[in-house]
Amino acid sequence: MKRNMRGWLIWIPMIGALAIAPQVLGAFEITIVLGMAIFALFSISLNLLLSFAGLLSFGHAMFFAAGAYGTVFALEYIQGVPLLPAVLIGALSAAFLALALSPLLVRASGHTFAMLTMAFSQIMYAIVMKYSTITGGNDGISGFPIPALGIPGIGDIDMTMERNFYYAAITILGISAWVMWFFTRTPFGSIMISMRDNPERVAYLGFNVSISKAVVLVVSAWFAGVAGSVYALFQNMVSVDGVLGPMSSFTPLINCFIGGLGTFIGPVFGTGIGTMLTELMSAHPEQAQLVFSFVLILLVLFLPGGVMTLYWKVAAKWMVLQNRIQSAFLKGNHG
C-alpha cells in the first residue's frame, strides 16, 4: 500500500504540471514539452526491454518508425480515417513488426540481441530507402491531413489548434506510460524481471520463457509505435532520417542510461535532462551532442546507476538527518 502511495506521489505532480503547462508557457515551450513527452514515452518503452527484460536493443527506432509510417499511411490512403484509429493503426503495425521478428529475437540475448536488432533496423532503413516512391525516402511525407478528434457526446475537437493537440497527445502518451507502469507491477511483470535474472529457473518453474519474452517485446514495440505515431502527427511529417537515422536508436538508449537503469521513471528524467541540455546549448547547437556524449561517459563511469542514484543518496542522507533531529528533540524533552 505504501509503495503504491509513493508511486502516486510521482505521478500526480507530473500530471498536474503537464495539465497547466499550456496556461503558463508560451507556444514555443509547449512544443518542447510535447517533444520531450514523446521521447520520454519512447525511452520508457525501450527501458521496458532494457531494465525489466535485460535486453539492450540497438534498433528500437524501427518500432518508432513503424508507428510513424503506419499512422501516416493510414491518414494518406484511408479516406476520412478518424484520429484515434490512425494512432491505433500505427501502434498495431509496430506490434505486428515485433511479433513477426520475435521468433528470431527471443532466442538471443546480450550482444547477439543488440546486433540482431541493429541488423533489422538497417534492413528496414534499406527497404524504406528502396521504396522511396511510397515512403518519400529522404524527403519524407509531409502535409498529410490531421483529422479532428471525435468524442461521443462532446463533438469534434479541432486538432490543428496547438493547445487542443497538446492535450490530446499528452493524454495518449500519459495513458500509455501509465499502462506500461501498471504492466511492470502485474504478476507477469515479476516473471519478466525474474526472466532477466535467471531464465533457466523461470523455465524450470513452468513458465514459457520464449513466449513471455515475445510478449514483452510486443508490448514494448506497441508503445514505441504509439510514440512514433504521435511524433508523426506532431511534426506533420515523417522522413527516414527523422525516425530511422543513425542516432534515433541511440538517443533513447542514452536517455535511459542518464536517467538510471532499473527504475521505471528514470528514462523520463533522462529525457528531461537531455532536452534541457539541448535547450541550454541552443546557442551552440553543434556542440550539444558533444556535451551530451560527455555526460553519458561521465555518468557511466562515475554514477553507473544514473541520476536516480543521486536521488536515493540524497533521500538516504535526508532520512539520517531526520532521525538525528528527532533524537535531538527527544533528548531535549527528557533533559
Place this chain on the structure above:
Amino acid sequence: MDSMTIMMITQGIHGLAYGMLLFLVASGFTLIFGMMGILNIAHASFFMLAAYVGFQVIQWSGSFWLALIVAPIVITVVGIVMERVMLRRLRKFKLGKAAVLFELMLTVGVMVCIEEAVKNLWGTDPQIVNVPALLGGLLRYQGMQYPIYRMFIIVLSCAILLLLGLVLYKTRLGNFVRAAVQDAEMTGALGVNVPLVFSFVFGLGTWLAGVAGVAAAPMLTVFPGLANQMMLDSFIVVALGGFGSLLGAFVISMLLGELTAFGIQFLPGYSTIILFGFMVLVLTFRPLGLFGERE
C-alpha cells in the same frame, strides 16, 4: 580484352582493396571482442579519427608517409587510454550480468563523442587527401588501367596481415594473446599478466584501425559519416566470421568487399538487405558465426 572482362577485373580489384581495408578494421574489432568480450562500437570511429588526424598531419607537414606513421600511433594512444581509464574502471564495479550493457553504452558514448568532436574540429565538409606523388597515376597492363594507389592499399594490407600473423603465431606474446582469447581466466591463473595483454590487444586493434584510416583517406575522402559504413560492415564481418576468429574475419571481409563492388554493379539497393538478412540468419541459427569455434 573486351570491356566486360575489363570491368569485371576492375571491380574485382576494387572489392579486394575495400575488403583489405575492412579486414584491417574488423580484425582488431574481432580480436578485442574475442578476448575481452567487449563489443567496441567506437572501433570504426577510431578508423575515422585516424583519417582526420592523418589529414591534419599532411596539412602541417605535407608528407603522406609521416601521416601513415604518426596518425596510427596517436590513435593507439587514444585507444589505450580508453581501455586503461574507462573500460578498466567499469570492470571494477562488478556489475555482473549488467556489465555488458554498461560496456556497450560506454563505447556508444565514445563513438558519439568522437563523431561530434570531429565535426567540431574539422567541420562537416568532406576533406580531400591527395594521393602521394609516388603512388599517383595509373598502372597499365594489356589495355587495362588501374590506379596504383589501390594496389598500394592491397600490398600494405598484405604486409600488415603477414606481420600480424607472425606476431600472433610465432611469438610468445602471440601465444599469450591467443590463449587469452580462448580462456582469459585460465591464462591469468597460469601467471600471465592478462590486463597487460588486454591493453596490448586493444592498442594493436586500434593501431590496425588507424593504419586503415590513413590508408583509406585518399581513396574514400574524409567526412564525418566515414565511420558509419565501416561500422556496419565490420559488424557483419564479425557476426558472420565468428567472434574472435581472424580467419573468419579475413574470408568474410574479402567476400564482403567483392559483394559491395559487384553489388553496386548488378543489384543496386538490394545488397544491404541481402547482407543484413544473411547476418540475421547466421546470428539466429549459428550464433558463433561461420568460423567461430569457441563457446
